[in-house]
Amino acid sequence: MIIYNLSFLIGLLIFSLFSAVVLEMMVLPSIIYIAKKKNLYDLPNARKSHEQPIPRLAGVSFFPIMLFVFSVSILILVKFQADDSLASLEPALRKMFGLIIGNTLLLGVGFKDDLVGSRYRHKMIVQFLAATLLVSGGLYINNFNGLFGIWEISDWIGMLFTIFLIVFITNAINFIDGADGLASGISGVALISFGILFFLRGMFFYSLICIILVGILIPFFYYNVFNTSRKVFMGDTGSLTLGFLLAYLGIRFAMADLGHNYSLFDSPVLIALSALFVPVFDALRVMLERVFVGKSMFLPDRRHIHHKLLDLGFSHRKVMVSLVVCAGLLVFMNVMLLHLLNINIMFVIDILLWLGFVQILNIMLAMKNKALN
Structure with a gap:
């Protein structure tokens, strides 16, 4: 196993972050110009919260820039750190082939949807195909760490479960993208959390991906919010x-x-889940509520947590700050307390806190509607 120089790795992370920020700052103005020139706008409607047409397609730059900066950083790592360092990265690189192919498919279907629209069924088929490709590279949940009393699971069960989980998380981020800076802000919290935790586990390869994505989201966040x-x-x-x-x-x-x-971590499954808790469990709650009232779980409405906050009169920025802070606090709480509490107790605490927060918002909305009537 290659032992890398710590200062070199930190320097490479800083270089990668700076490179991603600069490249995204260079590319975004051109995307905005093209979107305006070609009338590629996200138009307001009854469900959406913006009142003016807004250019879209900024996300078309995310994956290509990530892949470019990552490749350059790996070349630097191999060139200046050790002659056999590529061999030490081979297992991680093998798992990345499915990521590259799968994300390319999603890039295509997302681009088509932003340009001319795409049927939800077609998007789901592509998402399941992309998830299958990712799992085929050897990336799947193989241990629940005692969550629900489950520990090691068979490869086939782990693969099938992971395919559905990938599709669900992918859509959860799509669903939470309903207020300025919200999807990028919550994703930023998750990426910073994962980046630090991967680094502590000695998994620099994945920390590098996290820090590059953070660098890409910083310029987008500025244009989207400010x-x-x-x-x-x-x-x-x-x-x-x-x-x-x-x-x-x-x-x-x-x-x-x-x-x-x-x-190093007693329950990495719950820590990983806590980093994505807000979008994942908000999406799960909304889908279950829709089924309970007899509607399609995929039918768009205004049941999401950010819609509730907006309907209460919160500005986009206050909604974003509130939910990003919630996401950060959940990660911090789980990392700090999982050494002291059982994983199932922590999971129940997470769920109760979230449901309590949602219920408080429901009560406030009911009081507001009663006062207006």
């Missing part, structure tokens, strides 16, 4: 590819791998 004259949305192209990348990182962190300081 630059009112050149505001842009990531579109389905961005939310689908970003969700797929987060699913890849979360599942890799949750995999039992004794060669990467697995024992």
Whole structure:
């Protein structure tokens, strides 16, 4: 096993972050210009919360820039660190082939949807295909760490479960993209969390992916939240590819791998889940509520947590800050307390806190509607 120089690795992470920020800052203005020139706008409607047409397609740059900066960084690592360092990266690189092919498929279907629209059934087929390709590279949940009383699981069950989980996480990021800066902000919290945790486990390869994605999201976040004259949305192209990348990182962190300081965390499955808790459990709650009232679980409505906050009169920025802070606090709480509490107790606490938060919002909405009537 190659032992890398710590200062070199930190320097490479800083270089990768800076490179991603610069490249995204260079590319985004051109995307905004083209979107305006070709009338590629996200139009307002009864369900959406923006009132003016906003250019989309910013997400088309996410994956290509990530792949470019990552490749350059790996070349630097191989060139200056050790002659046999590529051999040490080979297992991780093998798992990345499915990511590259799968994300390319999602990039295509997302781009088509942003341009001319795409049937939800077609998008789901592509998502399942992309997830299958990712799992075929050897990336799947193989241990629940005692969650629900389950420990090791068979490969086939792990693969099937992971395929559905990848599709669900991918769509959860797409669903949460309903307020300025929300999807990118929550994704940023997850990526920073994963980046630090991967680094502590000695998995630099994955920390590198996380820090590059953070660098890409910083300029987008600025244009999406603060630059009112050149505001842009990531579109389905961005939310689908970003969700797929987060699913890849979360599942890799949750995999039992004794060669990467697995024992450093008692319950990596729950830690990985906590980093994506807000979008994943909000999507699950909304889908169950729709089924309960006899509607299709995929029928768009205003049941999501950000819709509730907006309907209460919160601004986009306050909604974003509130939910991003919630996401960060959940990760911090789980990392700090999992050494002290059983994984199932922590999971129940997470669920109760989230449901309690949602119920408080429901009560506030009911009081507001009563006062208006």
